[in-house]
Structures are given as structure tokens and as C-alpha cells.
Amino acid sequence: GVPMQAAVNTVFCLALSPGRTPLVLWPNARFKSSSSVSRFPLALRPAASRYHSCHLTLAEVDAVPSPTAANVLILVPNAASNFGQTSPEPSPMWPEVASHLAARMSNFDSRVSGSAWTDVDALGFDDAVANSDMLLVIxxxxxxxxxxxxxAIASSPRLRACVCIGCTPALDELQFVGAFRPSGLSPLDSLAQQLMPWGEVARGARLHQQACSLISRASSEDLIYACFFVLHAYVLSLPLVQHTVSPTWEKGFGNVKEFYKMVQCCGLPILRAVTDPTTKQAIDMLNECDMRDQVGSYRVITSFETPFLEAFSLCILQRNNCFNCDSQILRRPEVAPMSTWCGEPLSWETAAQIFYGHLDIPQASEAGQRLSQSWKIVCGANPAYDAFPAQHQIFYPGKAKDSIWYDPVFKVDTVDGRSVWRRRHYRVRRVRSEGPGVWMLSTLDNGVLSSERWTMVDAADDLAWAVFHYSGAAAVxxxxYVGALLCSADGLWPQEGGRERIRSALRKCDLQLWELYGHGPHASYMWSEEQLEWLADNPPPLDPLAPADADAADREVALSMAP
Known part of the structure; x- marks a missing residue:
């Protein structure tokens, strides 16, 4: 499980030869002098020397100026891409995809920029490579x-990685991440990678494997995160990917400190979690993936939700923040709320009616269809949270004045082959300083508090559709994360026009139609015949409006901590 692996991953012994005392190596250890290398067997000394020479002393580190910016160059062909396969506009051209994603990188960190190229013979290409920290060839x-x-790679003074995806084998030979070269790994480097997993070769290998896995998903967020992981490791510290609750070689002795704090603060919840088979399975699977991979980790979490997992996370993460993590809500792009609706200036009351949508309650607009949900999701832009099928949205007023609650209900196809319903419970509050149409939402999701800033971007006067943008953070x-949702009464694309207005609303969120998930050019994936047949046999848990477990003391205490 997590605690034991965190401890085991911290100290490693390498036996130099029979009959000799093992040399104890700590993760992130640095050889202070070349004499340390002489303690290695002859076969390992060249690799150990390279490991020694690639690190700077503290004095040298202080003398090297820290980078203040990073740049990614994306090289693609002038051909159709594999992006947007479940979107309204599948297979956009690679130049469009690369240019758009290069521009979006600064939304996640203003110090990161990107550029897109299709011709290596174009004027300025060599200079562009020379001024890049990472080269991505697709x-x-x-x-x-x-x-x-x-x-160009050989002459670049600052390039730290070249990752090739879907290229010819000859191009693959140019790949490297830090000290790792997939096609040019010598036997000594290969041995060092296995025996020194905290070393630079092994570190580069992990980052290369992670980048290839993320980019192969053909999603905007995954490609950007793949680049950020590499830049964070070799160029400059990036808050977006700085923190992780997973035990890593890079943390070194920090794994032990985290383990000690976990046991000291949360011994009983840990014991209950690791002795429950379902919760233990969830923890083991989460331990196998990087928790910064939001797509992979959240699918595991939604597959194995148990009270023990929630108590485990609530204690270790939310109450005690044993891993000292932090994150902020991203404020770029700056999405302005719609200013008018039905020909009148948007007010808090009419903005609430847009949220209530088609729900059968007295406070809803007369344009609503009086259904058991406010909206159904047509498609969304975040691969971790918006790609679940059969998503229902329920917005309804609370007992307190001006209060609103939001309950999303969605289907999860679990990692072990089951299909289950999941439901969340959000508190919705007005952001009065920014005017009608901007809201703060907060929820306790499996023991972890998430806060989200929602913006009403646009909505049809007859409530045929609405576009919401959100930017959120789970600090502990x-x-x-960021995303956007296109909603309608039945989850299908609006029949009576509106496509260009919807496109315009999404562009305000710095999104293109091919970045969405859930609805193709002519048919829905989220509400396909297969999904509807399952829904007929397994009705969604839409009632009651306020679930009993939403009033649990721990949940309310955590929600009260939201900013």
C-alpha cells in the first residue's frame, strides 16, 4: 500500500561485491567527489562517473542563473490529426492543433510559451530550436x-528534451529526455537505470514514458501536462505539476517524513483503509499512477468509492495535508460572463434561472421544460471530468436566502468493467465582486475539497442550450484544472441553429470545438443508444434533491473551509 511503499522507496542498498559492506544510497544523493565513484565495481564506474559529473555542487548551483521562462517547439506535418475523435469537429489539421495548444500553454503558466512548425527548412527554424527547452515531434x-x-538539436544550447510520437524509426533515434536516450542507451546506462532509479538516466526514462503515454491520448490537457512535467524537471519550477501525493524518487527522504506524518496523524483511518479489500485495491491502483495525471487517477477514484477511502483521504489530505501540497484556481483565460439574457441585463435572479434550467421547480424560468434535471451535458472540454457518459446537472435553491446547491449525476464505466452511478454535492455562492454570472462552487469529493469558479458564458433565450466555463483547484x-460544458435539455446538440454562437462562446474560453468530448458531428456518444438502454434498466439517482449524506458533519465542516 501507500505507507509501506513510501518507506521502502526511500532507502536503497547496493552491494558492491561479496563480503564487502553495502554502500547505502539515498534518493537524490550527490557524490561529493570523484573518490566516491572509486567505491563502485569497475563495471559500474563509467556510469557512476557520468552520474557524478551531471550534478553541480551547491556553489556552482548558486552561480547559475535560474531560468525565468520556458519554450516548447511543436513540429507537426500538414495533415489531419487524431484529436477530437468524439467531438463535433473530429480530426482537425495538425497545424491548427499545434498552433492552438502552443498558444494555450501560457494560460497554465504565463512563463511558458510555445510555437508550432510544419517545415524544418523554413527560415528561422534552427533559431527557434536553439531558443527552445523542449522539442515535440508528432x-x-x-x-x-x-x-x-x-x-538543429546538436547546436541548441538549451534543449533539454526531444520527444517523438508516431514518427518514423529514424526520427525516433533523435529522442532524449535529460540523460536518457531511448535509442542510444549503452549497456552501462541501462544497468545504471536499473540499479540507480534515482539517477538522471532513470529519471529521464520515467519522464519520457510518461510524456509518450499522455500525448498518445490525443487531448489538449494531456499534451500540455506532458510538456509541463518535462519543463518542471529540467527548466523551471511549475506550480501546476509541482506537488504530488505519490511517493517518488525525486522526493528522496521526504517520502519518510510524509509517511511518518501520515501514521502519526491518521493511523486508524489508514488501518481501516488498507484492511478493506475494495479500498486497498483503490489505493494500490492510485499508487501505480502519478496522481498529477488527473484523467487516470480520477477514473480510479470514481471506480472504487467507499466510506473508508473518503475517511482515509479526509484525514491524510484535507485535515492534515500530509504531503504539503498546494494549488490555485487558474485565472487565465479571463472569461467574462454574459451581460444580457432575453434582452435584459443579466441579474442574479435571472442567472440563477439559467442554472435551474429545465428543473421542475417554481423558481425556474417559464422557458424551462419542467424535467427531473436542470440540464444534460452535450459535451465538455476536460478529459478527466467532462468525458463521463450520461451526465445530469441538478441546480436547485437551498433553504438560506440566495443559496443554491448543485448535484451532478453521472455514469462511470469502472476500471474493472462495471457500470455505476456517481453523484456529487456542491455549494454554490455568488461572487458579488464580479457581478451576476460568476459563481464559486465547492464540494467534498471522496474526502478532498475542490473549489471551482464558474462563469456563465452564454445561453439561448429559450434555454435550448447554455455554455458554462469553470476553473478549479483541489489544493491538498x-x-x-479548467473546463467548459455545453448543456441542453436532452443532452443532444441543439437542433435549431446556434452552432456559430456556441463556437463563439467556447472561443471566449480559449477552446475549439474539436477539444470537446461527448458529441460527434451527427450523433451523441454521451447519450448513445447503448447508454440509453443501460439508463432504461438503471435509472439515475436524481431524487431526492438534497441527499442525506450531504449533511454529514465532516462534509459540512470541509465545505465551510472553502474560500
Missing amino acids: DLAETDSINVLRR VGQS
Whole structure:
């Protein structure tokens, strides 16, 4: 489980030879002098020397100026991409995808910029590579560009990584991440990677594998996160991916300190969690993935929700923040709320009616259809949270004046092959300083508090559709995230026009239609015939409006901590 692995991953012994005392190596250890290398067996000394030489002393580190910016160069062919396969506009051209994602990077951290290229012979390409920290090559099949790329990479003074996805084998040979070269790994480096998992070769190998896995998902967020992981490791500290609750080689002795704090603060919840088979399975699977991978980790969490997992997370993460994580709500892009609705200036009352949508309550607009939910999701932009099928939204007034609650109900196809319903419970509050249409939402999701800033971007006067943008953070697990939702009464694309107005609303969120999940050009994936058949046999838990467990003391205490 997590506690034991955190401890085991901290100290490692390497036996130098039979009959000799083992040399104890700590993660992130640094050899203070070349004499330390002489203690290695002859076969390992060259690799150990390289490990020694690639690190600077403290005095040298102080003398090197810290980078203040990072740049990613994306090289793609002039061909159709594999992005947007479940979107209204699938397979956009690679130049459009690369240019858009390069521009979006600064939304996640203003110090990171990107550029997109399709021709290595274009004027300025060599200079662009020379001024880049990471080179990302995708789906390039041209062999004529190999020599140009090789020369540009060799002459770049700051390039720290080159990752190739879907390229010819000849181009793959140019790949490297830090000290790791997939195609040029010598036997000594390979041995060092296995025996020194805290070393630079092993570190680069992990980052390369992670980048390839994320980029292969063909989603905007995953590609940007793949780049940020590499930049954070080699160029400059990036808060978006700085924190993790997972035990890592990079934390070194910090794993032991985290383990000690966990046991000291939360011994009983840990014991209950690891002795419950379902919760133990969830913890083991979460331990196998990087918790900063929001897509993979959240699918595991929604697959194995138990009271023991919630208590485990509530104690270790929310109450005690044993991993000292932090994150902030991203404020870029700056999305302005709609200013008018039905020909009148938007007020808090009419904004609430847009949230209530089609729900059968007295406070809803006359344009609503009086259904058992406010909205159904047509499609969404975040691969971790918006790609679940059959998503229902229920917004309803609370007992206190001007209070609103929000309960999303969605289907989860679990990692072990089951289909289950999940439901969340959010408190909704007005952001009065920014005027009608901007809201703060907070929920306790499996023991972790999430806070989200929602903006009403646009809505049809007859409530045929609405577009909401959100930006959120789960501070105690170090996660920030953004997304947008297109909603309608039945979850299908609005029939009576509105496409260009919807496109315009999404562009205000710095999103394109091909970045959405859930609805193709002609049919819905989220509300497909297969999904509707399952829904007929398994009705969604839409009643009652206020679930009993939402009033649990721990949940309310945690929600009261929301900013």
C-alpha cells in the first residue's frame, strides 16, 4: 500500500561485491567527489562517473542563473490529426492543433510559451530550436528532415528534451529526455537505470514514458501536462505539476517524513483503509499512477468509492495535508460572463434561472421544460471530468436566502468493467465582486475539497442550450484544472441553429470545438443508444434533491473551509 511503499522507496542498498559492506544510497544523493565513484565495481564506474559529473555542487548551483521562462517547439506535418475523435469537429489539421495548444500553454503558466512548425527548412527554424527547452515531434514521416533536425538539436544550447510520437524509426533515434536516450542507451546506462532509479538516466526514462503515454491520448490537457512535467524537471519550477501525493524518487527522504506524518496523524483511518479489500485495491491502483495525471487517477477514484477511502483521504489530505501540497484556481483565460439574457441585463435572479434550467421547480424560468434535471451535458472540454457518459446537472435553491446547491449525476464505466452511478454535492455562492454570472462552487469529493469558479458564458433565450466555463483547484492534492460544458435539455446538440454562437462562446474560453468530448458531428456518444438502454434498466439517482449524506458533519465542516 501507500505507507509501506513510501518507506521502502526511500532507502536503497547496493552491494558492491561479496563480503564487502553495502554502500547505502539515498534518493537524490550527490557524490561529493570523484573518490566516491572509486567505491563502485569497475563495471559500474563509467556510469557512476557520468552520474557524478551531471550534478553541480551547491556553489556552482548558486552561480547559475535560474531560468525565468520556458519554450516548447511543436513540429507537426500538414495533415489531419487524431484529436477530437468524439467531438463535433473530429480530426482537425495538425497545424491548427499545434498552433492552438502552443498558444494555450501560457494560460497554465504565463512563463511558458510555445510555437508550432510544419517545415524544418523554413527560415528561422534552427533559431527557434536553439531558443527552445523542449522539442515535440508528432506524426512526422518525412525522412528528409532527419539531418536538419539532428543538426538543429546538436547546436541548441538549451534543449533539454526531444520527444517523438508516431514518427518514423529514424526520427525516433533523435529522442532524449535529460540523460536518457531511448535509442542510444549503452549497456552501462541501462544497468545504471536499473540499479540507480534515482539517477538522471532513470529519471529521464520515467519522464519520457510518461510524456509518450499522455500525448498518445490525443487531448489538449494531456499534451500540455506532458510538456509541463518535462519543463518542471529540467527548466523551471511549475506550480501546476509541482506537488504530488505519490511517493517518488525525486522526493528522496521526504517520502519518510510524509509517511511518518501520515501514521502519526491518521493511523486508524489508514488501518481501516488498507484492511478493506475494495479500498486497498483503490489505493494500490492510485499508487501505480502519478496522481498529477488527473484523467487516470480520477477514473480510479470514481471506480472504487467507499466510506473508508473518503475517511482515509479526509484525514491524510484535507485535515492534515500530509504531503504539503498546494494549488490555485487558474485565472487565465479571463472569461467574462454574459451581460444580457432575453434582452435584459443579466441579474442574479435571472442567472440563477439559467442554472435551474429545465428543473421542475417554481423558481425556474417559464422557458424551462419542467424535467427531473436542470440540464444534460452535450459535451465538455476536460478529459478527466467532462468525458463521463450520461451526465445530469441538478441546480436547485437551498433553504438560506440566495443559496443554491448543485448535484451532478453521472455514469462511470469502472476500471474493472462495471457500470455505476456517481453523484456529487456542491455549494454554490455568488461572487458579488464580479457581478451576476460568476459563481464559486465547492464540494467534498471522496474526502478532498475542490473549489471551482464558474462563469456563465452564454445561453439561448429559450434555454435550448447554455455554455458554462469553470476553473478549479483541489489544493491538498496539488491539482488545478479548467473546463467548459455545453448543456441542453436532452443532452443532444441543439437542433435549431446556434452552432456559430456556441463556437463563439467556447472561443471566449480559449477552446475549439474539436477539444470537446461527448458529441460527434451527427450523433451523441454521451447519450448513445447503448447508454440509453443501460439508463432504461438503471435509472439515475436524481431524487431526492438534497441527499442525506450531504449533511454529514465532516462534509459540512470541509465545505465551510472553502474560500
